[in-house]
Amino acid sequence: MPSTAAIERPAEGVQGEPGCIDPRTDARHASGLLRTLLAIVAVGSLWLVWDVATDDAPSMGGDRFEQIDRYVDDQRGDARIPGASLAIVEDGHVVHAAGYGNDGHGTAITADTPFWIGSNTKSMTALATMQLAEAGLIDLDDAVITHLPDFRLADPEISDRITVRHLLNQTSGISRLDGLRAVADADADDSIDDVVAGMADLDVNRPVGESFEYANLNSVVLGAVIEAVTGQSWQDYVQSNVFDPLGMTATYTDQQAAQTAGLTATHREVFGFPIETQAAHYSSLAPTG
Numbered sequence: 001m002p003s004t005a006a007i008e009r010p011a012e013g014v015q016g017e018p019g020c021i022d023p024r025t026d027a028r029h030a031s032g033l034l035r036t037l038l039a040i041v042a043v044g045s046l047w048l049v050w051d052v053a054t055d056d057a058p059s060m061g062g063d064r065f066e067q068i069d070r071y072v073d074d075q076r077g078d079a080r081i082p083g084a085s086l087a088i089v090e091d092g093h094v095v096h097a098a099g100y101g102n103d104g105h106g107t108a109i110t111a112d113t114p115f116w117i118g119s120n121t122k123s124m125t126a127l128a129t130m131q132l133a134e135a136g137l138i139d140l141d142d143a144v145i146t147h148l149p150d151f152r153l154a155d156p157e158i159s160d161r162i163t164v165r166h167l168l169n170q171t172s173g174i175s176r177l178d179g180l181r182a183v184a185d186a187d188a189d190d191s192i193d194d195v196v197a198g199m200a201d202l203d204v205n206r207p208v209g210e211s212f213e214y215a216n217l218n219s220v221v222l223g224a225v226i227e228a229v230t231g232q233s234w235q236d237y238v239q240s241n242v243f244d245p246l247g248m249t250a251t252y253t254d255q256q257a258a259q260t261a262g263l264t265a266t267h268r269e270v271f272g273f274p275i276e277t278q279a280a281h282y283s284s285l286a287p288t289g
Contacts, residue, residue, distance in 0.1 A: 104265025223287025
């Protein structure tokens with residue numbers, strides 16, 4: 001007969017015997033837990049009612065842009081965001097631009113205040129790549145080694161198969177983790193080519209072209225391709241072929257120039273509150289942001 005763990009129930013009125021379970025003790029424990037949970041729900045509900053009741057909802061008077069400004073600034077304050085700006089485009093024209101809050105150093109945000117845009121920079125690198133493709137200087141299905149003969153991963157056969165399109169589509173097989181390591185290990189003196197050369201010991205995380213995996217290194221390699229094909233730095237190419245033609249006079253690829261123009265502080269949210277951080281911009285990682 002198989003053995004089982006025996007649980008002896010004491011006779012009625014017998015409590016506290018070692019190894020025994022009293023059903024009444026279990027019921028009291030469950031009842032206490034339920035009361036605690038109900039108390040938490042009640043407190044949470046009261047807080048929600050108080051928050052809604054005391055919310056300084058903006059008046060919706062005025063024209064539509066005044067209404068938008070009040071709404072955005074109200075939401076910014078509720079979210080504890082130090083500063084923000086926006087631009088509204090209609091029919092290809094900016095019809096409204098405004099700034100809200102401060103830059104983290106106490107200076108009021110304007111519509112022209114430069115912000116860090118981080119990985120949104122990847123869209124600039126993608127645009128530059130497509131410009132070169134449309135000009136016939138590259139083909140999206142070119143192997144990367146066509147333009148970067150020294151490009152190597154741990155397995156040369158695999159790296160030889162990676163194309164420009166794989167980099168654009170984030171399907172090269174290079175891992176997100178390796179992309180994050182590249183950012184963590186960045187050095188101020190490195191070039192884009194130095195970062196690419198440092199990929200020689202990387203293994204792919206999945207077969208080339210099989211599926212999507214976001215990785216910063218894809219954009220860094222695209223930056224190296226742009227430099228190799230144009231003979232310009234990534235920064236110079238983007239400035240002269242993207243920013244200048246679009247009249248983006250308050251957009252920068254150089255941190256010092258942006259700081260001179262009033263670049264904002266950077267923050268991370270910790271328990272719902274913005275904490276200022278010290279961000280650094282390395283030219284070797286510029287194509288990825």
